[in-house]
Amino acid sequence: MYRFLALLGDVIIRFTEETGRIIVLLGSVLKEMLVPPFEGRNTIKQMHEIGVRSVPVVLITAIFTGMVLALQTFTSFKRFGAESMVGSVVALSMTREMGPVLTGLIVAGRAGAAMAAELGTMRVTEQIDALETLATNPVKYLIVPRFVSSLLILPSLTVLADIIGILGGYLITVGLFGTSSVVYWRRTWDYLYLEDVYNGLIKACFFGAAMALVSCYKGFYTRGGAEGVGRATTGAVVVSFMTILISDYFLTAWLFE
Amino acid sequence: MIEIMDLHKSFGENRVLQGVDLRVERGQSVVIIGGSGSGKSVLLKHIIGLLIPDRGSVIIDGVDITKLDRKHLYEMRRKFGMLFQGAALFDSMSVWENVSFVLLRSGMRAREAKEIAVEDLRRVGLSGVEDMMPADLSGGMRKRVGLARAIVHKPEVLLYDEPTTGIDPILADAINDLIVKMREELKVTSVAITHDMHSAYKIADRIAMLYQGRIVHEGTPEEIRNTENEIVRQFITGSARGPIRIEGVTA
Numbered sequence: 001m002y003r004f005l006a007l008l009g010d011v012i013i014r015f016t017e018e019t020g021r022i023i024v025l026l027g028s029v030l031k032e033m034l035v036p037p038f039e040g041r042n043t044i045k046q047m048h049e050i051g052v053r054s055v056p057v058v059l060i061t062a063i064f065t066g067m068v069l070a071l072q073t074f075t076s077f078k079r080f081g082a083e084s085m086v087g088s089v090v091a092l093s094m095t096r097e098m099g100p101v102l103t104g105l106i107v108a109g110r111a112g113a114a115m116a117a118e119l120g121t122m123r124v125t126e127q128i129d130a131l132e133t134l135a136t137n138p139v140k141y142l143i144v145p146r147f148v149s150s151l152l153i154l155p156s157l158t159v160l161a162d163i164i165g166i167l168g169g170y171l172i173t174v175g176l177f178g179t180s181s182v183v184y185w186r187r188t189w190d191y192l193y194l195e196d197v198y199n200g201l202i203k204a205c206f207f208g209a210a211m212a213l214v215s216c217y218k219g220f221y222t223r224g225g226a227e228g229v230g231r232a233t234t235g236a237v238v239v240s241f242m243t244i245l246i247s248d249y250f251l252t253a254w255l256f257e
Numbered sequence: 258m259i260e261i262m263d264l265h266k267s268f269g270e271n272r273v274l275q276g277v278d279l280r281v282e283r284g285q286s287v288v289i290i291g292g293s294g295s296g297k298s299v300l301l302k303h304i305i306g307l308l309i310p311d312r313g314s315v316i317i318d319g320v321d322i323t324k325l326d327r328k329h330l331y332e333m334r335r336k337f338g339m340l341f342q343g344a345a346l347f348d349s350m351s352v353w354e355n356v357s358f359v360l361l362r363s364g365m366r367a368r369e370a371k372e373i374a375v376e377d378l379r380r381v382g383l384s385g386v387e388d389m390m391p392a393d394l395s396g397g398m399r400k401r402v403g404l405a406r407a408i409v410h411k412p413e414v415l416l417y418d419e420p421t422t423g424i425d426p427i428l429a430d431a432i433n434d435l436i437v438k439m440r441e442e443l444k445v446t447s448v449a450i451t452h453d454m455h456s457a458y459k460i461a462d463r464i465a466m467l468y469q470g471r472i473v474h475e476g477t478p479e480e481i482r483n484t485e486n487e488i489v490r491q492f493i494t495g496s497a498r499g500p501i502r503i504e505g506v507t508a
Contacts (some may be wrong), residue, residue: 126345127347132307134358135334136358
């Protein structure tokens with residue numbers, strides 16, 4: 001019992017400490033973000049790295065998610081004769097939930113891991129110290145561009161995922177099950193409000209910012225050589241996933257109440 | 258010009274520096290020697306403000322850098338150039354971009370910055386490598402590029418973190434020659450840390466021995482060579498027997 005309490009206390013202390021350090025890092029990121037000079041070139045490079053390079057995997061995931069949604073909904077709804085509603089279900093699920101969450105998870109797995117690995121390697125090979133000695137603030141030079149790019153890129157990728165997901169749903173509903181194309185689009189537009197889309201995009205912005213912050217934090221404070229970099233990378237992905245999934249619940253409760 | 262007074266630094270339970278006092282005059286070349294894990298790197302990182310001491314001060318040209326805010330610390334750092342142990346080149350940039358990093362950051366045009374980089378690369382004995390990536394260079398070449406990067410903004414002080422560690426003896430000697438050359442040509446003050454005595458004798462005006470968190474002995478290379486100090490004697494002769502105890506090893 002005593003050991004259990006000690007262990008629990010240890011976990012709580014570490015969690016609080018880490019959260020505190022992430023918040024402090026967020027503070028300096030926000031401060032450096034607003035102070036010129038702005039890292040324009042660096043930010044564009046990161047946008048390419050995080051955004052453009054994630055497009056293929058986002059597209060494939062989105063189209064199959066839309067297709068599965070349509071397949072599941074169609075076969076289930078058929079039981080009570082509501083097949084015509086498939087378009088609405090796909091559109092609402094994609095924009096409100098699947099689009100932002102899946103995009104967030106994909107980018108966290110791809111770009112978040114890369115951020116942690118890159119910054120971690122820079123830390124253990126003293127490149128971050130070298131930046132400091134060259135009078136360059138590493139938070140501004142390394143973290144701000146990644147944070148800003150993720151914040152902007154995630155909603156853009158989500159829009160893409162939403163559209164492709166809905167098209168995937170169309171392929172199955174109209175192409176495979178032979179429902180009228182007019183009905184699919186009609187049902188899509190009838191029940192989809194602009195609010196659904198932009199609330200989904202707010203979620204995406206949050207996921208982007210959280211994922212970048214967590215991944216950069218893990219990489220930036222890496223210790224212990226190659227093994228440390230490995231740990232930082234795994235940690236970045238796990239914590240980003242948890243943050244996205246847990247915050248998704250609260251964001252949904254708040255945005256769509 | 259560099260004055261370190263009563264410097265203390267601990268990491269958790271580990272008391273690394275326990276009252277270091279050291280003075281480096283302008284234009285002088287001081288080498289700090291000491292065993293692995295004796296805190297040499299920690300001391301060097303305090304000189305350029307990468308670490309903040311628990312107690313004590315580091316005074317550069319009359320200013321205590323341990324009390325500076327970030328902006329003033331960065332201004333102060335422009336006086337320094339540092340060569341890291343593994344060179345710490347930025348992997349994502351070409352050699353010339355590494356060398357002229359500071360120049361490019363301060364808004365210099367790429368063409369002009371590249372010319373200066375090429376010139377400084379030549380100064381450290383490298384030519385034709387400016388467009389290569391750091392990953393394509395050998396260890397010795399990386400150190401040279403690191404040195405070119407450290408001197409590109411004409412610093413007053415050069416710091417060397419184990420400049421000859423991890424390279425073969427001939428290359429190490431070439432690096433030593435370069436360090437001497439930098440000092441003569443650029444009139445810089447140098448502080449180097451090393452456990453390579455051959456290198457220390459070659460590049461130092463003064464040698465200081467760091468042991469158990471303090472400078473235990475200091476002198477010219479000649480004085481160090483003939484010292485009666487048992488700790489220093491043991492270290493320079495590289496003997497496992499003597500007052501310096503190695504954890505887990507009984508002599």
